[in-house]
Amino acid sequence: xxxxxxxxxxxxxxxxxxxxxxxxxxxxxxxxxxxxxxxxxxxxxxxxxxxxxxxxxxxxxxxxxxxxxxxxxxxxxxxxxxxxxxxxxxxxxxxxxxxxxxxxxxxx
Amino acid sequence: xxxxxxxxxxxxxxxxxxxxxxxxxxxxxxxxxxxxxxxxxxxxxxxxxxxxxxxxxxxxxxxxxxxxxxxxxxxxxxxxxxxxxxxxxxxxxxxxxxxxxxxxxxxxxxxxxxxxxxxxxxxxxxxxxxxxxxxxxxxxxxxxxxxxxxxx
Numbered sequence: 001x002x003x004x005x006x007x008x009x010x011x012x013x014x015x016x017x018x019x020x021x022x023x024x025x026x027x028x029x030x031x032x033x034x035x036x037x038x039x040x041x042x043x044x045x046x047x048x049x050x051x052x053x054x055x056x057x058x059x060x061x062x063x064x065x066x067x068x069x070x071x072x073x074x075x076x077x078x079x080x081x082x083x084x085x086x087x088x089x090x091x092x093x094x095x096x097x098x099x100x101x102x103x104x105x106x107x108x
Numbered sequence: 109x110x111x112x113x114x115x116x117x118x119x120x121x122x123x124x125x126x127x128x129x130x131x132x133x134x135x136x137x138x139x140x141x142x143x144x145x146x147x148x149x150x151x152x153x154x155x156x157x158x159x160x161x162x163x164x165x166x167x168x169x170x171x172x173x174x175x176x177x178x179x180x181x182x183x184x185x186x187x188x189x190x191x192x193x194x195x196x197x198x199x200x201x202x203x204x205x206x207x208x209x210x211x212x213x214x215x216x217x218x219x220x221x222x223x224x225x226x227x228x229x230x231x232x233x234x235x236x237x238x239x240x241x242x243x244x245x246x247x248x249x250x251x252x253x254x255x256x257x258x259x260x
Contacts, residue, residue, distance in 0.1 A: 001254060002138060015249035017238055021225065022258030029228040032259060043225040043233060050223040055212030056255050069255040070207045077250040078239045080219045087213060090204045091257065092137070093144045100252060107249040 003097040005038050010097075014104040016075070017041065023048050023068050045069075075100065077107050113173065115182065118163025121156045122185050125192040128152035132200070146200055153193050160189050220253070 004011065004018045011018055019041045024032065029042045045051050051069040062068035073095050075084040084103040086095040132149045136142040142149075167182025214220045224234040238251045 001256065003140060004252070004254065011252070012243050015243055015246055016252050017241075017243055017248050017250075018252045018254060019238055020254045020256055022256045024258040026226060026228050026230055028259050033228055041233065041238070042228045044228070045223075045225055050221070050225060051255060053221045053223070054214060054255070055210050056208075058208055058257070061257070068257050070210060071257060072210065072213065072253075072255040074214065074220060074253040075250060076220050076235075076239065076253060078248060080222070080235065080239065082214045082216050082218055082220055083250065085213070085216060087210050089207065090201075091207060092146075092200055092204050094140070096140055104249070104252075 001038060002036065005036070005040065007097045007101065008040060010101055011040075011104075014101055014107075016101075016104045016107075019043060021045055021050065021069065023051065023062065023066065073100065075103055075107070083107055115163050115166050115178070117159045118167055118182055118185050121159030121161075121163055122189045122192075124152060124156035124159060125189045128156060129192055129196045132196070149196070153196070156189065157193075160186050 001020055004020075008018070017040075020038075021043045022029070023046055024044055025046055026044050029044055032038065033042060048057055048067045048069065051057055051067075054072070056069050056072050057067050058070040059067050061070075071088050071091050071094065073086045074082055077083050083106070084100075088094060128149045131152070132146050136146060136148055164182055164186050167178050172178040220235070222235050224232055227233050235251070239248060242248065
């Protein structure tokens with residue numbers, strides 16, 4: 001997310017709106033955004049309802065055994081169709097922003 | 109040989125294993141080049157291992173003032189150093205892979221489920237809005253949905 005924030009101008013130029021989603025409350029999210037300097041859209045899914053609908057629940061992996069999201073990225077076009085996705089196998093390894101921007105160029 | 113009271117290579121090696129571990133999560137994780145594969149940290153571990161090996165040889169040398177105590181302390185510090193390295197390897201290469209397969213996640217070419225969630229300011233935002241509201245006066249081409257673990 002740090003690299004997304006750093007490449008925000010490129011995302012805007014490519015017409016791609018980055019959106020981060022987690023189980024964090026609005027309060028925790030505000031805190032994170034302030035500390036890390038994130039300015040793009042962050043959404044809260046405290047009961048992991050949307051995360052469940054996307055089959056991205058990492059059951060019991062949060063504090064006190066709460067369900068959280070596994071890391072995942074989806075590039076979705078304006079019709080709501082997935083054009084590219086990344087389901088990492090190791091949570092320290094994430095998609096590179098430059099690769100995502102390359103894929104974004106292929107969108108109509 | 110001179111009187112060797114303080115076994116500095118041993119302690120420096122141990123300290124370096126701690127620095128090598130902590131510097132990954134506090135610093136090197138910020139850069140994709142050092143995050144995806146923690147090569148800097150592994151190099152630091154290699155350096156630390158060399159120091160610890162030198163430290164073990166010193167600690168087990170015959171000229172120590174208190175040979176038994178020296179051997180015990182050396183063994184404990186060397187074992188702790190090994191434990192730190194093993195924990196790091198386990199956390200980064202093994203435990204980090206314990207992720208659900210998510211085989212039911214939307215595939216390429218599939219429509220993603222619609223949703224409405226609140227943003228950090230409590231405003232309700234729908235996927236439809238996200239893919240239709242203009243970006244800098246232009247209609248967006250799409251959205252990048254980034255699911256993350258969060259701080260909880």
